[in-house]
Amino acid sequence: MAAAQTRASQQQLWVDVGRVLDATPEAALSQSLLEGMKQSFDLAAMRTSSRAARIPDRVFQVLILYAALSMVMLGYVLAYKNRRHYVATAILVLLVTISLTIILDLDRPRDGAIQVSQEALEDLWRLLN
Template identity: 45%
Template sequence: MIDAFAKWLEAAPTWQIGLVLLAAMFVASLFGEWLSGRTAKAKTKDGDDGGKEGYIVSATLGLLALLMGFTFSLAVDRFEARRLLVLEESNAIGTTYLRTQMLEPVDRARISKMLVDYTDNRIALAKAPIDQVPSLLARNDQMLTDLWTATLAAWPSIKGLDFSSAYLDSMNNMIDLDAARKAARLARVPSAVFFVLFVYVITSAGVLGYAGANKEGRGATAFLFILLTISLLLTLDIDRPRSGRITESQAPMERLKATLASQPPEVFDRLSTGKTPPPAAVPKLETAIPGR
């Protein structure tokens, strides 16, 4: 059952999930009201059971708030991890690009261009609809292979230099962050948590109906159900990194793209003349000798 629920939760649009949940809550509330009417004869005439029902409602809603807060915290933690990885990846690509400028001209031009294209593809991949993700992801993986191939081709010319290890570390770090971002997008709140939460929300609606919340004010009950549905949909949307409306900002990567566009490899050559300037002439100091 949980597997079928997980597939539906992943494939169904958010508005559809909200409508189904809201309808289920109203049905459960009406069922609770009907059940309360059937058991009315067992209630005491002085209304002592009403106080007990109030305690049950308070406990039920308190536990519901705890479960919803726990689920929301899980979703936000995963969202924050994805957001920080965007910043880390943009810094890693920028560092690799700057260190690439110390390579030989041919390798520098080739790898710099590949890094610019890789950045553009990463931004497009993060914003692409689900149907475009497979092609962009395949291009992303091919670009990483090409970048490492170009790094191996440039290695003989830098392996004797002091910065060679740092350059390999920056390239490896960039590749590792690609894997980290992929894993972060797959790290979701477990479907079993949402399943239990949905069941508990619907059960809570039935408890409210049984306690007479519908009789006291159907409008207030409906408003409460709408608020609960909105809260759950917000949590669900945050937990959908690809199809949700609330996604991690790509601003660090976009700023990196603008920086790379304004700093082509030629920019770093403006202070390089290719010749060693002659030493400055040192004026001769004449010392006066007494008597001469």
């Protein structure tokens, strides 16, 4: 929905800029207007591609394997010394779980609990309208 609206707005901007360029013979104004349009469209494309970029599933699998092996090694070391450290084990499991959760959440900027503020773009939208 938002992507289609963005494309429609960009097309309308090109139409409006084309009209302004046809009516204005000054080359300096035309050049700066086109440069500004190009930069704004490049930024929009960069935002779209960065939101679409995801950490590969294989990386998540390796992270989970790493976490599991860490727990196994902790268990082995603690069993070797014939002592039980429930608090240390629980803290390590909690920290590893939190770190994996944060990585997964940051990888999904639209769906996760950690949201990037869009206030700057909303302010710009209000300014343009």
